Amino acid sequence: MLSPDSAAVVRATLPAVGGALDEITARFYGTMFAEQPGLLDGLFNRGNQANGGQRRALAGSIAAFAQALLADPETRPDALLSRIAHKHAALGVTEDQYTIVHKYLFGAIAEVLGEAVTPQVAAAWDEVYWLMAGALIAQEARLYQEAQVDPRHPWRRWTVVERREETSDVVSFLLRPADEAPVPPARAGQYVSVRVRMPDGIHQVRQYSLSGAPGDRLRRITVKRVASLSDAPEGEVSNHLHRTIGAGDGLTLSAPFGDVVLDDADSPLLLVSAGIGCTPMVGMLEHLAATGATRPVTVLHADRSPADHALLSDTQRLVGLLPAARAEFWYEQNAAAEPGAHRGLMDLEALDLSAGADVYLCGSLPFMRAVRAQLLDSGVPARHIRYEVFGPDLWLAHTEG
Known part of the structure; x- marks a missing residue:
């Protein structure tokens, strides 16, 4: 729960802090890695550091959490926190590392914003940080316990x-x-x-x-x-x-983690993917086949060509094993090489989709944004659409609700 005094300060300063978050997080990572180079060994993705993706993800998550607290000081954005906690658990993040991050993050805030960071402002944002960190620490402790993993030795x-x-x-x-x-x-x-x-x-x-x-x-x-x-x-x-x-x-x-998991419901299931996003969908299909599931399943996949469609034969085999499953494929090139495939980008307009289906998405962000919009237009409620992103995830704050 964010205190009323802190909520007022955060509301007043969020535009300034939010506008400077990219600069703040750049300063934060630069200083932290210079003084704590060991954190680069196995914890942070050098590619995402180089292209700025990790910096933007941190800024986006802090802003999203602060905005959620202002909307309802007594609640927490559980979907955002769950996604981050699973990512952290898969990396072996430990409680003490939140103290290290706090030190360098708040040092960067003070450096970038200067005199605007009064003691009152610092205390309010400190409260936001520890509310978020505390919630994540608790979730990660539960995940480690459920997976029977010692976070000091996660590998x-x-x-x-x-x-x-x-x-x-x-x-x-x-x-x-x-x-x-x-x-x-x-x-x-x-x-x-x-x-x-x-x-x-x-x-x-x-x-x-x-x-x-x-x-x-x-x-x-x-x-x-x-x-x-x-x-x-x-x-x-x-x-x-x-x-x-x-x-x-x-x-x-690591042990397996991730909160976008197949449930045990009997409702229709829609698995939608593009490119290498087919991998969790095939894992779900294998589980359905292994457990003798009878729920209706529709598999939709888009790719560059049949030759580029990884796990195509596995997908076809598993769909054939399920009594109420069907598959539709879209290919930008050489679609005629796969009988029944569509040519071009995925288009859901002509498909008969159940508005009550549980939907799972995996693919590039542009693909998932486009498909999600089509699903919403077809009557599928937003709460029924779940997705997985690998790499820094900035989409969640813009797609919930």
């Missing part, structure tokens, strides 16, 4: 049983624990973090969806190689995995 070695080339730039790894300890529980739709040591000695972590059923000691992840673009380098972890990892090699994984 476990797994062995690659099989490497499968899915497309020219996508590969799947079938994994088994390197020890005989119990496998941490998983739910369809969750992801694991993969921690790798890069050639310069720094560890980097990326999250990948479980693309197979989570019910036994074997787990599968499916990784797309991120190519270099004119304004961005290639994905260092995905390319490292593609170039160096094969059957018999070891990988370091």
